[in-house]
Amino acid sequence: MYEKHNSLNIYLAKAASIVFYIFLFPLICLNKWDYNRHIKKKHYFYESIIIRLVDHYPFLYEINAFLWHFPIGIRTFDTIPPLSGSVLQVGCGTGLFNKYCKKYKKNTQIKEWVNLDLNMKSLQYGLKKKRFQSFLQASIYNVPMEDAHFDKIVFSRCFHHIHKPKRAIHECERLLNHHGEIIIYDPVKLDDTSEQAVFSNTYFDGTICVYNKHSLVRSIEKYLPDNLVISSVNYKRNPSVLNYNRQYRHTDAVVVIKKIS
Secondary structure, three states, X not given: OOOOOHHXXXXXXXXXXXXXXXXXXXXHHHHHHHHHHHHHOOOOOOOOHHHHHHHHOHHHHHHHHHHHHOOOHHHHHHHOXXXXXXXXXXXOOOOHHHHHHHHOOOOOOEEEEEEEEOOHXXXXXXXXXXXXXXXXXXXXXXXXXXXXXEXXXXXXXXXXXXXXXXXXXXXXXXXXXXXXXXXXXXXEEOOOOOOOOEEEEEOOOEEEEEOEHHXXXXXXXXXXXXXXXXXXXXXXXXXXXXXXOOOOOEEEEEEEEEEOO
């Protein structure tokens, strides 16, 4: 059903991007005005109104995710390869990926699932919604788990929020067992051809690393230790507002990194 209506979903995504922009235009203008006002005062790491609201109120985060993923919703996670064994989910948020797995009976071979995030409000919301039974409030730079514990580590739409990718990748290397895998699923810009990632403070997504197809892979390769190698890189342009909005076109990238020793 999802694939059969792929072209219809693209049309809906393009139309919705216009409709959402029209209805949200006053809030967008207020948010941008407030953001620009602080940036001019050299508050370079200032978080905009929308970012602060989304961080503080998890249900607003889910509305935001609904808008970006419309009309396919959590089916955007179809792109992530199957998971099994012991899994660490980095930046789990409110547990939308967990919700997807339960609803569509995916990843049934997982024996242990550790949900990691820094935002306690999001973690508590996910727990309340029964999307997971436990969580770990910690940074991916310093995970309080023993060495070689996980078979899979997945970054689901959160890698661009990692400000120190080298440190994160090296911590993942420590946590992975032999022949374990890191799976990075992230949107990348289509209209950008620069070779390097750009560190930017945005008024819609906070302080992030902006990647395109070239810079995502190059950035990862730059920080890989000798016993980690990229085993595959794939792209799928899911029919969602994020990928088919009129201003910034994206596609979804999946990078799989394997531990070879």
